[in-house]
Amino acid sequence: MESLCLASAPVADASRHDASLATADGIVSWVTVYDQENFQGKRMEFTSACQNIMECGMDNIRSLKVECGAWVGYEHSSFCGQQFILERGDYPRWESWSGSNAYHIERLMSFRPICSANHKESKITVFERENFIGHQWEITDDYPSLQAMGWPSNEIGSMQVQSGAWVCYQYPGYRGYQYIMECDHHGGEYKHYREWGSHAQTFQEVSPSKCKHKQVSVLVLTTLIAGHNNCSRCKDQAFTTLIMLGSNTGIGKTTALDLAKRGARVILACRNKEKAEAAVYDIRKESGNPEVLYMHLDLASLKSVRDFAETFLKSEPRLDLLINNAGLIASGRTEDGFGMAFGVNHLGHFLLTLLLLDRLKQAEHSRVINVSALLHRLGSVDFNLLNTHKDLVTGQSSWHAFRAYCHSKLCNVLFTRELANRLEGTSVTCYCLHPGVISTEIGRNMGVLQKLLFLPMSKLFFMDPEGGAQTTLYCALQEGLEPLSGRYFSSCALQNVSARGRDDALAKKLWEVLFCFASLGGSSVSHLAAFDSGRHNLKSLQRPLSR
Template identity: 65%
Template sequence: MIYQVRPTSPAMVTLLGIVAVIVAFYVLVYYGIFRGTRCSSPVKLMGKTAIVTGSNTGIGKATALELAKRGARVILACRNKTKAEAAVFEIRRESGNNQVLFMQLDLASFKSVRSFAGTILKTEPRLDILINNAGMGGPGYTEDGFGMAFGVNHLGPFLLTNLLLKKMQQCGPSRIVNVSALLHRLGDIDFAVLASNKDLVTGQGLWHNFKAYCNSKLCNVLFTRELANKLECSRVTCYSLHPGIIYTELCRNLSPWQQFLMMPFAKLFFLDTEGGSQTTLYCALQEGIETLSGRFFSNCALQQMGYKGQDDALAKKLWEDTGRMLSGQTRPK
């Protein structure tokens, strides 16, 4: 039997060409821009203790899981007890490490931060890694009357870090990792607005919420920079980073119809939580980056920060004003 091969029609050739271009474009964009590099550090953490804030979900949970797999004692510092205890169970099961526990921490409350730090100082013999991962973007005010994004993303981690710093110095070499974002490039620090509003924005609308988030991420970068200056002669190093664009983190505050519209694009291009944890892990584990303390990382590599993030005078001013706003609350009771 002889089979006759029919010539491909011009329309089919055009269609196949379009499909090939689309596939090539996707591969180029995904692997060249969106898909992150993985942390390849072989470091083990037996005998080490790590704290990861906001680790009951998302990239914080993925970070805690990897630290647990490497043998660390991992403390999930979270606000939601139910979700955190479920995360502890899952991480213990997946890692085979029973040294994973939950401790209550609400970064929107100075009282909660002081209580958490006081417990750590009394009960934990060492602290080797502090990952300030928790963050939020949205309206509202903290228990102490500050703008929510500014309070949770900057004031809470600033206070927590300073309360735990002496123990980390005693246990060095140790590391502090602050999860920021590339959006810090769009941030501003207006100290007059901060003094009059207890926030870096003047309102609570959608645009103000976006700006508040960008401003708080700039605070993360500046805080890390000034902290590195203050720790220059110690065995503690610190880093800020952009974790990548994460689907779950980006879309969790959208309305249902907005999530529906975003989902196809997000599923194709955005990182999952494991991918989003890689630069955090790199900053926490990678050997040889100690001389880069205070710098900003993305995609497991050194990244140039925005020009405002390089301003040492601005970083020092923010540190001083933050200390005054906390009114001596850097001492645990």
């Protein structure tokens, strides 16, 4: 296996150390590297670029800690070969920077800080052909897929970075080679794919990331999953009891297993009894924790949601964590006549959360986690359709099912934002996130035509269950997130949401409409006013109101 490169220079003395700590923007850059895994062996600190680690007396880099700033590491010396984004955090082994979807490079040989990653805004223009010719797009935000959004080609010929730093990926789903594009390098101009180090200009992704650099790709324009952070370094929280929705397979099951290993009492809230009981058996066996049990919950039935809440509140004296993880892409209607995706992916979660809020407030510190998706960026909310069709789409085609999923994920984001506002000053905080998805589960209720449409697109986002669970675990376990209640995370990092996802007026209006839907009658104005003041008795939602 060939070696990697990172950019930084050794610090000769204290005065040089102090002078080099700040970048051009006054941002500190600091990395500590080791020549053995798990932070063992020879150790050196750097605050600027290192063109060849061997010239500093080390054979290679096998582990590192980024103390401050954003860095890029290289496979070879002189900043050549495969590139890796290195953001603040610990990298004990090569998997930490390669991740499960990148090529495996076990050593780094050169590295440098990314000064332009600290720009407040990021903007890049991509061109269809070399030398800034042909069709062009100006990009300032993430996109799930350039082609899905109308990009006319399967490649990018050239790019101009007006501000910030961007990361390009070779394949969809943040897989393959990474290429870092910066406004401070090449004058921000990349006339040909050779200038960004690619063997061919078929990028797959582009988007912003937690340290304010962005990612770029020809086919996919999405949020960076840099380093595939593993949340095992998060401290175990004092969770006595948690509820995990959508937990009998995939990401949900993996998340439940991790939390069970940490000693929590885990309640799997699932519709399919056979699968849920099998999951309980597996999790108990692997975790060694007998405090894993199943309670029936069908989110396609508001009666089932109320029954679940009633059973839980009678049997469990405490609730520390609620993870609303269930989700599907499907046509049809729920038991109550709502669109299936809207009812299962959002309305059921909304009602359950409200029914359990009083119990959550009794814990010293509790959290609500709503699992959204990157595709919320394609979503919108049509209140006319909600009022007339009890859904966010009108048709039953494959395309309508996909659109309904996107709309429901935007609802998750808006709900989290409004819930955080209403819970301010309480012991409960809430977060939403994009976890990554698994093909075999999210489309399980699709018809043949729907799968033909969705599954090829889903290749843009798939990862393994362990990787997909990391951001949920981060939001559940990471200390110090309380000031970020209501915010959106991806790859264990704070991310921006779409413009609609930041619309407080839209979030409030959606809440009011959903409150009426969930209680199945009457105006919600008086209830909302009481809830805002913390006096609303949520037991009024236990059964439908008489008409």
